[in-house]
Amino acid sequence: MKFYYHPSPNPLKVALMLEEAGLTYELVPVDTRKGEQHEAAYLAINPNAKTPSLVDGDAVVFDSNAILLYLAEKTGQFLPENTPAQRAQMLSWLMFVASGIGPYSGQAVHFKHYAPKPQDYAVNRYDFEAQRHWGILNDHLAKHRYMVGDTYSIVDMAVWGWARAVPFILGAEAWTDLPHVKRLLDEINARPAAQRAEALKAQHTFKTDMDAAAAQAMFPQNARLAS
Incomplete structure (x- = not known):
């Protein structure tokens, strides 16, 4: 199993699942600020030129939430009770993270x-919508220990990947308005698997400078503004 990785929110949730499930995998770094996501070899795996991606034998999965679901179904771990009601909640909140939070x-x-x-x-537009979506999660977690009832699941992992970045997304004061999201974040952060997932970034040196080359690799649409 090959896990194509960058230390950003979407790959981190997959790293957490791999570590929680105790799976053996090969970590393949993809340095997005160097433009490695646009290389032909990677595009053959992920036509969207984003991280993460997972190659498991003949199976190739290239969306982070799809990877979480794939691994959960493969291992039978970190899924809620297999009832229509619980599965509906899991899919609804997982897609909420995929289509809204992220x-x-x-x-x-x-x-x-x-x-x-x-x-x-x-x-104004995106800050408002980001705050609105995080507020929905906070209200939900005010009534539930985890995203799907009392069971720690892949939905919590999906939230964790982005929750780590809330101060950068919304500002340093954001946790004042999101105490229940913070409570979930702190609980997951304390898990050994989360600490191992966080430590993966130390295995490789990723480019951190947002210089002209990095901007071109990450935001190629801006070249149209300069033409």
Whole structure:
């Protein structure tokens, strides 16, 4: 099993699942600021040119939430009770993270930290939606220990990947408004598997500078603005 990895929110949730499930895997670093996600060999695995990806024999999975579900079904671990009601909740919240938390958080970060100015409208739009989505999670966790009832599952892992970055997404004061998300984050952070997942980034040196080459690799659309 090969796990194509970068130390960012989406790959981290998969790393957590791999560690929690005790699976043996080969870590393959993909340095996105060097543009390695655009190389032909990687595009053959992941046509979307994003991380993470997982190759498990003949099975190739290239979306982080799909990978979580694939691994959970493969191992039979970290799934809620197999009833229609519980499975419906799991799929609903997993897709909520996939279609809401991740995209809106990512766009909020992009427009606040990386996009060329002016961007007031975009910052307002994505910051509002990111806060709204995190507020929905916080309200849900006020009533439930975990995202799906009382069972720690892949949905909590999906939330954890992004929750680690909440201060960068929403600002240092964000935890004041999201105490229940913070409670879940702290609980998962204390798990040995989460600590092993966090430690993976030390195995490789990833580019951290957002220089012109990194910006071109990560935001190729900006080249159209300069033309």
